[in-house]
Amino acid sequence: MTVVALKAQTAERVRGVAAMLEEEIVLGWLMPRERLIEEELAERLAVKRHVVREALAELERVGLVERVPNRGAFVKLLDPVEVRQIYLVREALETLAAEQISLSAPDELLLRLEEIQGAHSAAVASGDARAAFRANMAFHEALFAACGNPHLVELIQTMAQKVHGARSITAASAEHLSRARDEHFGMIEAIKAGDRDQLVALCRQHLGPSRDAYIAAVEPRFVRAKSTGA
Amino acid sequence: MTVVALKAQTAERVRGVAAMLEEEIVLGWLMPRERLIEEELAERLAVKRHVVREALAELERVGLVERVPNRGAFVKLLDPVEVRQIYLVREALETLAAEQISLSAPDELLLRLEEIQGAHSAAVASGDARAAFRANMAFHEALFAACGNPHLVELIQTMAQKVHGARSITAASAEHLSRARDEHFGMIEAIKAGDRDQLVALCRQHLGPSRDAYIAAVEPRFVRAKSTGA
């Protein structure tokens, strides 16, 4: 318990910067098409340009930003077609995981989920979008980690990250947040009751709303853009 | 069609170096636990250290290499438990993809698959492990790309990469290579016949042998290592 966690090395700082930028994208602070200038970010986040550079590369791999050589990085605007494809895969992966969550000895899991959900509910009640986002991530990570296959969990997180750019629409919406809260409680109940079908069904339904909200918000623009020809 | 493809930028060179190292690992040139020294690789591959550095970071993300801060990178020795978990996920993903491959208008696909498989068969016949490996990758990429969901394809490739370190055992084995060749032809036939169940079954079976070979080869060592306590 020493307080000497100082001197983080580059790799960790890169993750930190990437996470920070990711949050700002999810919360709508950084909008699609917005330019991300290395030096500017470096100064704002109090790190060297080198670190920002790697963080941007990471976000590019994940699919949250786009980078063109010698021209820099932008927040990526997700194509609804892509979003649909990603959600299809997410559904398959999360269903697979939900089917493998052990329902026999879930005491520790339940405790942890309820604790996280407490934080989530509080964040929703107080309208703290950032805290809600973090608690939401933690909830899903804890839930799916219970499937026992870390590689599957990793894939689930990767795919979730990919559509984070599509979540600024729902991330601050009171309606969506409270719906998510209710569904989380439903999942906890399903685990308590040992009702696997219910759990799987809830996980699947849980994905729909934010996907649909994004597509409804963005599809018209895309159709227009394509018919306009640019 | 200008021949001016020169001046690749860092990002591409990184991919190149990573691919090179990956091949050397798969083919058993680089063995597990072997140290990967940045400067040494930089000289051998005629790139700057910086490029090697990023390539190693990438291979670490993928799971082929392990890196500890200030100590460098090693070829990762895969734990059989992990290998089993990864193959479980691979089975799910590849089944999912195989179920979505369109069997209605497969002419172009069949042509491409047969062309690639020609190369694969030739490589197997001549015992060229590297060419066989490349053709094998190309075959699976072309096959699964036909599922129409690029994000699913990406995931499949990611998971395949993860166990590349476990393939040095089968990558040069004539027995395994010819078995793979026969199974590839089987898949082509299944697509021709429009027999989806057969195609899915073949994809699933196709995964087993190399997994089992690795586990059989390595598990004893791991059991011993663990019971020995180190």
Place this chain on the structure above:
DNA sequence: TTCGGCATAATTGTTGACAATCCTGTTGCC
């Protein structure tokens, strides 16, 4: 006005030198 070319500024890409860290073999002390 509008267009093409040119100078300038803004930004990214690359490099090599330097600093920090860790392993190894050795010395000196108990």
Place this chain on the structure above:
DNA sequence: GGCAACAGGATTGTCAACAATTATGCCGAA
């Protein structure tokens, strides 16, 4: 002989200057 402290070398991590590229604004000519 065994062990701790200590140099020396090998390797990785950090940085800031420099080079290369692209965008922008300006000017003059048709």
